[in-house]
Amino acid sequence: MAFTDLETWLESTDRDLARLIQAVAEGCREVSRLVARGALGGVLGEQGTQNVQGEGQKKLDVIADDVFMDVARRCGVVRAAASEEQDDPVVTEAGDAPYLLLFDPLDGSSNIDVNVSIGTIFSVLRAREGAGFDPADLLQSGRRQVCAGYAVYGPQTQLVLTTGNGVDAFTLDPDSGRWLLTRAGLSIPAQAKEFAINASNSRHWAEPVSRYVSECLEGRDGPRGKDFNMRWIASMVADVHRVLNRGGVFMYPWDKREPSKPGKLRLMYEANPMSLLVEQAGGQAFDGVQAILDVQPTALHQRVSVMLGAAEEIEHLKALHRA
Numbered sequence: 001m002a003f004t005d006l007e008t009w010l011e012s013t014d015r016d017l018a019r020l021i022q023a024v025a026e027g028c029r030e031v032s033r034l035v036a037r038g039a040l041g042g043v044l045g046e047q048g049t050q051n052v053q054g055e056g057q058k059k060l061d062v063i064a065d066d067v068f069m070d071v072a073r074r075c076g077v078v079r080a081a082a083s084e085e086q087d088d089p090v091v092t093e094a095g096d097a098p099y100l101l102l103f104d105p106l107d108g109s110s111n112i113d114v115n116v117s118i119g120t121i122f123s124v125l126r127a128r129e130g131a132g133f134d135p136a137d138l139l140q141s142g143r144r145q146v147c148a149g150y151a152v153y154g155p156q157t158q159l160v161l162t163t164g165n166g167v168d169a170f171t172l173d174p175d176s177g178r179w180l181l182t183r184a185g186l187s188i189p190a191q192a193k194e195f196a197i198n199a200s201n202s203r204h205w206a207e208p209v210s211r212y213v214s215e216c217l218e219g220r221d222g223p224r225g226k227d228f229n230m231r232w233i234a235s236m237v238a239d240v241h242r243v244l245n246r247g248g249v250f251m252y253p254w255d256k257r258e259p260s261k262p263g264k265l266r267l268m269y270e271a272n273p274m275s276l277l278v279e280q281a282g283g284q285a286f287d288g289v290q291a292i293l294d295v296q297p298t299a300l301h302q303r304v305s306v307m308l309g310a311a312e313e314i315e316h317l318k319a320l321h322r323a
């Protein structure tokens with residue numbers, strides 16, 4: 001069977017954006033190679049440092065961060081890049097380059113050492129007109145993303161992309177090293193029978209989330225009138241990949257543990273790119289008040305409550321939040 005490769009797919013994309021996507025895809029291929037070697041390559045285990053959010057870093061968090069910062073510096077079309085792992089944005093030498101790149105270099109850090117799917121999530125924004133950069137240039141709402149995507153390093157390595165015209169998925173051919181289009185036009189069914197949430201936090205949830213989950217758990221005997229299945233990989237990238245491929249809902253909502261913290265997941269590196277992909281696949285992404293893509297960021301590393309996936313389920317969650 002003949003598959004379209006990424007280069008061909010990019011022929012209809014703006015030249016600079018195509019160059020950026022190509023460079024990010026090369027970074028993902030490199031990280032995929034390192035992940036696959038695991039202990040053989042000495043990349044597992046703790047780094048012994050903390051990131052800006054006070055989270056312990058794994059070796060692979062830092063290695064992957066270096067890979068994508070290098071991509072940003074060398075591709076020639078990125079003016080500045082920001083990472084979940086770094087306090088401040090990095091300004092490249094391409095002072096009038098058209099794009100800003102944001103990324104979570106390694107998502108699902110707790111799964112690295114146990115050989116469970118992990119990934120890289122990225123988002124592309126336009127740089128300001130003319131030259132120059134101010135960190136505030138990064139604080140654009142998710143609606144303004146020109147591209148979003150992720151790579152998932154699982155049984156296969158896949159790259160899932162949107163440039164605002166639907167969502168397509170590529171598989172890395174381990175023999176040729178090429179990214180081949182294996183699924184075009186991903187679409188999330190409006191209805192769902194599967195949900196994903198870390199249930200160990202249930203005693204801390206807000207009332208609408210507790211109610212939603214308990215209705216799902218009541219199954220066909222409850223108000224929903226149907227049984228639901230539950231999944232939790234603990235890598236957002238892999239959980240959302242499942243939602244994009246076979247439907248369902250993924251939630252990491254605000255909870256009462258630290259009431260002033262809006263959520264666990266990061267708006268700019270995780271929630272925005274995933275929300276664009278989900279909306280482009282016909283789903284919705286909601287933070288308990290509004291569409292995640294409409295959140296006006298106020299800080300680079302800000303966190304957000306996340307509920308995303310099947311349109312009818314998110315509509316139901318919205319109604320529970322309004323009640």
Ligand SMILES: O=P(O)(O)OC[C@H]1O[C@](O)(COP(=O)(O)O)[C@@H](O)[C@@H]1O
Pocket residue numbers: 084104106107108109110198234235236237252
């Ligand atoms: O361990 P928990 O609380 O279930 O959290 C899992 C969530 O944390 C994350 O791993 C956070 O991402 P990082 O690994 O990039 O820090 C998400 O991918 C995942 O959904």
Ligand SMILES: [Mg+2]
Pocket residue numbers: 104106107108236270
């Ligand atoms: Mg993450």
Ligand SMILES: [Mg+2]
Pocket residue numbers: 061084104105106107108109
């Ligand atoms: Mg991470």
